[in-house]
Amino acid sequence: MFDHIEYQQAMEAIIERFKSEMQKVRTGRAHPDMLGSVKVEAYGQYMPLNQVANVTAGDATMLLITPFDPSTIQAIASAIRADQTLGLNPADDGRVVRVPVPPLTEERRKEIVKSASAKVEEAKVALRKVRDDARKELKSAEDLSEDVKKRGEKEIDDLTKNFSNKIDELFKTKEAEIMKI
Template sequence: MEDEIEFIIDTAKENMEKAIDHLKKQLQNIRAGKANPAMLGSVMVEYYGAQTPLQQVANVNTPDARTISIQPFEKSLIKDIEKGIMMANLGFNPMNNGESVIINVPPLTEERRKQLTKQAKAEAEDAKIGVRNDRKSANNELKKLDISEDLLRDAENEVQELTDAHITRIDSILENKEKEIMTI
């Protein structure tokens, strides 16, 4: 019986960790003031008839805080890379110099910063909902077991502690992202 309880709690913990990992990925796509190669994570490029992630057809780096440089592995891809960036609708205007694609990352306006902060808060709230759903699933599984009320209460308390710890982590991650977005 102890093994089943432990298994349910471990599964809940694993699912809560996945929610936090997903939140971190989502927040990476929200751009803060400075250039970051992760900003182009959603860009797909037409490569020999297939949609391919930009990172698989080019080197993406940031020579300075306001510039992203994309060095394609094949020069013939420059036009496709520019098209892919425009199709991703990230608000960037790519330029090419015949060798590489260069993106100047404009500084964020105050209004845009507030929009991005709201977007980050929405992503954090989604992660919290995921963690709470994992708690609910774990508690439902625990109630299905044929165990004493004391064991059930202890297991539910452990699940609640896990939930509280993960929600605190989500709040901390959000707070850091908000600072990053609002820093000029």
């Protein structure tokens, strides 16, 4: 009998990675995850922002960053300013870094949706690769009958279709969130 569990788990991992990527995509609202890609030069190395500071959303238009060590405050502000994909301009008062999140222009919203749709395609390509690996394993399995192989292929195709639809749903939700003013 063909066991598709490992392929299903691989597809679930792709979905989780995709969800994580979608959380990082900027919408019009302030969200701590939007700074997830920022690396801060601290203690002689580059570290993720969440390892040197606490990031919270003060409200829908403001992020507040409280460094664990006040000596890193300048490095934190510089790292956020240097990340051109964010387009944010932080200000520090010596204890806290305040990051106003300006509303997105229509043009910027469309760019963000386009970027997010590229991530959709990457995730779908990864799903198809898992499907193709499963098909290769099925074809090379000599101990399985043709009926079992066909049924296994159908199961894998159905899984791929379901996960692909899930990616589309997640993207549509994110797209609506981005385009909402």
